[in-house]
Amino acid sequence: xxxxxxxxxxxxxxxxxxxxxxxxxxxxxxxxxxxxxxxxxxxxxxxxxxxxxxxxxxxxxxxxxxxxxxxxxxxxxxxxxxxxxxxxxxxxxxxxxxxxxxxxxxxxxxxxxxxxxxxxxxxxxxxxxxxxxxxxxxxxxxxxxxxxxxxxxxxxxxxxxxxxxxxxxxxxxxxxxxxxxxxxxxxxxxxxxxxxxxxxxxxxxxxxxxxxxxxxxxxxxxxxxxxxxxxxxxxxxxxxxxxxxxxxxxxxxxxxxxxxxxxxxxxxxxxxxxxxxxxxxxxxxxxxxxxxxxxxxxxxxxxxxxxxxxxxxxxxxxxxxxxxxxxxxxxxxxxxxxxxxxxxxxxxxxxxxxxxxxxxxxxxxxxxxxxxxxxxxxxxxxxxxxxxxxxxxxxxxxxxxxxxxxxxxxxxxxxxxxxxxxxxxxxxxxxxxxxxxxxxxxxxxxxxxxxxxxxxxxxxxxxxxxxxxxxxxxxxxxxxxxxxxxxxxxxxxxxxxxxxxxxxxxxxxxxxxxxxxxxxxxxxxxxxxxxxxxx
Numbered sequence: 170x171x172x173x174x175x176x177x178x179x180x181x182x183x184x185x186x187x188x189x190x191x192x193x194x195x196x197x198x199x200x201x202x203x204x205x206x207x208x209x210x211x212x213x214x215x216x217x218x219x220x221x222x223x224x225x226x227x228x229x230x231x232x233x234x235x236x237x238x239x240x241x242x243x244x245x246x247x248x249x250x251x252x253x254x255x256x257x258x259x260x261x262x263x264x265x266x267x268x269x270x271x272x273x274x275x276x277x278x279x280x281x282x283x284x285x286x287x288x289x290x291x292x293x294x295x296x297x298x299x300x301x302x303x304x305x306x307x308x309x310x311x312x313x314x315x316x317x318x319x320x321x322x323x324x325x326x327x328x329x330x331x332x333x334x335x336x337x338x339x340x341x342x343x344x345x346x347x348x349x350x351x352x353x354x355x356x357x358x359x360x361x362x363x364x365x366x367x368x369x370x371x372x373x374x375x376x377x378x379x380x381x382x383x384x385x386x387x388x389x390x391x392x393x394x395x396x397x398x399x400x401x402x403x404x405x406x407x408x409x410x411x412x413x414x415x416x417x418x419x420x421x422x423x424x425x426x427x428x429x430x431x432x433x434x435x436x437x438x439x440x441x442x443x444x445x446x447x448x449x450x451x452x453x454x455x456x457x458x459x460x461x462x463x464x465x466x467x468x469x470x471x472x473x474x475x476x477x478x479x480x481x482x483x484x485x486x487x488x489x490x491x492x493x494x495x496x497x498x499x500x501x502x503x504x505x506x507x508x509x510x511x512x513x514x515x516x517x518x519x520x521x522x523x524x525x526x527x528x529x530x531x532x533x534x535x536x537x538x539x540x541x542x543x544x545x546x547x548x549x550x551x552x553x554x555x556x557x558x559x560x561x562x563x564x565x566x567x568x569x570x571x572x573x574x575x576x577x578x579x580x581x582x583x584x585x586x587x588x589x590x591x592x593x594x595x596x597x598x599x600x601x602x603x604x605x606x607x608x609x610x611x612x613x614x615x616x617x618x619x620x621x622x623x624x625x626x627x628x629x630x631x632x633x634x635x636x637x638x639x640x641x642x643x644x645x646x647x648x649x650x651x652x653x654x655x656x657x658x659x660x661x662x663x664x665x666x667x668x669x670x671x672x673x674x675x676x677x678x679x680x681x682x683x684x685x686x687x688x689x690x691x692x693x694x695x696x697x698x699x700x701x702x703x704x
Contacts, residue, residue, distance in 0.1 A: 237268060238544030240300040243278040243292065244562070245285040247597035248589055255565075255592040263561055270555075271547040282598070293317060293536070300539040301549055303602065308428075309344060309352055309532040314643060318351040319535040319542055325350060328546035332553040335604060337628060342637030344532045352532030356553065357600040358499025359630035360623070363416025363521035366504050367493030370514040371395060382518045385417055385461065392470045395492050405465065406494035407475035408482045410664035413495040414458060420521040422454040425633045427693060428529050428640035433660040435652040435681060436642065437690035441634050444701055446694040448686065450678055459663050459670045466666030475665035487511045501623060505613040526633035529640075533602060552603030559607050565593035571609075576616065579609040638700050640693050648685030655680050 251259075260277045267273050278299070280288045285305050292299040304312060312318040325333050333341075337359045344352040365388060372379055375394050382388060392404045411432045418424045419431040423441040426434035426449070437446040449455050465471060472478065485491035486507060496503060496517075504515040533552070535545045551558045564571040564579050570591045571579045579596070581588050588596050588611070599608045606624055610616070615623055642649045659677050662668045 235272070238273045238541035239276065240273060240539070240541060240545050240548060241276045241278055241298045242548065243280070243285075243289055243299050243302045244595075244602055245280050245282045245303075245305060245598060246595045247282050248594050250279060250281060251593040258569075259561060259565055259593055262566060263558065266557065266561075267548065267551070271544065271551070273541070273544040273548055275548060279595075296538075298540075300536050300541070300545045301533060302536065303355070303533045304352075304530055305601075306530060308529050309534060310346075310529060310639065310641065310643075312534055313346055313351045316537055317534075319537040319539060320349045320351060321353075321535055321542075321546060322348075322350045324543065324546040328543055329353075329550050332550045335553055337630065339632055339636060343529050343639070345637070346639065352534040353549065353553070354532050355600065355602050356604040356606065358497070358605075359525055359627040360523045361497040361499040361525075362519045362523045363412070363420050364496050364498035364503075364517050364519050365493055366496050366507060366515055366517050367391075368491075368513055369504070369516035371399070371492060372516070374398075379516070379518050383520065384421070385413060385458075385520055388520070389465075392465065392492075393468070396469055399492075400469075401490070403472045403485060403491045404470040404493070405665075406482050406485050406491050407471055407478060407661075407665045408480075408485075409494045409496060410462065410471075410475075410661070412497060413462070414664055415497070416495065416521045417458050418449070418454060419526055420524045422452075423524060424449065424452070424454065425526040425635045425638075427526075427635060427638055427697060431526065432664070433656045435656040435686055435689070436640065436649065437686075437693045439635060439697070444635075444697065446690050446697055448678065448681075448690060450674055450681070456670065456674065459666070459674065462664060462666030463668070463670050464666065471665045471667070476662045476667040483511070486513070486515075489513055500614075502613055502615060502619070506611070509613045522631070524631055524633060525636060554604065554607070556607040559603055560609055562602070563595050563599045563608050564588070565591065565595075570594055573609065574612070576612075577609070578612045578614065580612060635697075638697060640696060642689060642692065645685065645688055645692055648688050651684035652681050652686050652689060655684055 256277060256279060260275065263277070264274045267275055276298075278292075282305070285303075286307060289299065289302045289305075291297075293302075309318065321329065332353065336353065336356060340354060340356075341350050343354060344350055365382075367379070369379075371377075372391070375398055377391055377394055379391070382391065395402065395404050414432040419426070424431065424434075424438045425441065426438050427436075427446065429436050429438070431438075434449045438449040438452075439446050462471075466475065482494055486494065487510075489512075493515075498517060498519060500506070501517070504517045507513075507515040533549060535542055535549065539545050552562075560567075560579075567573070568582065570582070570593045571588060572582050574580050579588065581591055585591050588594050596611065599605060606620070606627075610620065614620075655677070659668075659673060663670075663673065
């Protein structure tokens with residue numbers, strides 16, 4: 170357990186309790202890897218690096234002279250984009266704090282989750298100022314390869330010292346190339362057992378003993394009982410069928426996608442006990458799982474339109490006509506939040522242990538063209554260690570956008586129906602930047618005792634034997650893109666079992682090999698062998 174983050178967390182909880190008398194979200198889905206990733210072992214050009222270091226040194230010297238630095242922080246929201254005046258209000262509050270704390274002003278640039286990477290890439294390409302950004306849902310390697318990401322190694326023991334002391338063990342490995350650190354992952358859940366969240370009122374009504382469930386196969390009898398009693402009910406939410414594949418392949422079969430998406434790892438995977446890179450779609454584990462979901466589809470546990478429906482998980486669960494959804498249990502009280510949000514009684518059952526495998530997306534980075542990299546790193550440090558700043562970004566202004574109830578939970582102020590209806594909130598993204606352990610909980614979330622226990626599990630989270638391996642497919646970009654597009658055509662239909670398994674996998678593999686999957690696997694094996702030899 171890291172003492173610094175424990176102290177920060179306890180301070181958050183104490184402040185919540187103390188401030189309750191002074192004034193009158195989102196589910197953590199951060200998992201163990203998502204999105205095929207690329208990684209590089211190539212060094213940055215020496216001349217360019219020298220120039221970059223020189224510019225950074227000059228900028229840092231100017232900042233050290235006492236002049237207030239100005240940086241641009243680009244972040245994202247799943248909530249509504251606030252009015253300009255309200256975003257400015259939050260920015261002013263942040264600057265009143267950061268100028269005194271680190272002598273830095275921050276310009277907030279906020280995009281929706283859906284638009285974030287497109288907008289960030291446009292800003293980077295145009296030369297518009299952007300100092301801190303995230304490779305949201307995508308590989309951070311291209312930003313390292315093209316020199317966009319700043320080497321922050323020299324700042325780790327000074328500006329980022331508190332962050333370095335706070336983050337999970339081994340947390341810098343996925344952002345390290347040739348011994349240099351280029352970013353920091355957001356501290357979401359590092360302990361995510363696989364789970365199934367279900368309608369507990371229905372299970373109780375039908376006399377289903379969920380304590381007997383400890384694997385995906387154990388759910389077969391549960392689903393059959395529900396379907397018999399409610400023939401028109403959607404038994405399994407199709408939107409998160411991929412979570413079942415992530416759980417089974419990555420945490421039960423213990424397959425590591427080696428920088429890829431475990432649910433559709435077209436560039437090759439490796440088992441924990443065998444460092445041979447193989448085609449996942451030809452493994453018996455993948456075939457067996459596809460056969461399982463296909464049998465569920467044929468029995469009507471998935472809806473007939475499961476592969477094409479546009480109904481969201483929230484809509485299905487709120488309707489009352491969906492029994493449950495596969496999920497990660499990084500938030501052990503996700504069912505309690507569902508109960509509050511969707512108007513029905515929910516509970517969780519765990520179906521696997523946790524395993525964190527090699528991943529290479531979602532790193533926060535400092536732009537190498539940043540004029541004040543020291544100031545940017547100081548602000549990044551606050552994102553991971555400063556509860557006041559974190560909660561300003563997540564919930565907005567206390568007393569205006571949220572209040573703390575008597576239990577220290579963040580709730581909507583009087584006159585608002587919920588946190589999503591206030592002028593400024595980013596509560597659905599509470600774990601997307603920095604450190605989720607310093608964010609106020611919401612009702613149904615973890616109290617101090619529960620959070621301390623869960624935090625300990627996260628710091629002790631089991632890592633894959635191959636955690637930190639970085640796959641670079643830059644020399645095979647055409648093959649990579651072609652295989653990615655092909656896999657995307659098939660993945661959801663396979664996840665929900667809507668197609669014949671043998672025929673579909675035969676067709677999928679034939680197309681993948683024709684597109685160059687064998688070259689990707691061969692390249693990954695070569696890089697993987699080299700990485701293993703250095704461990």
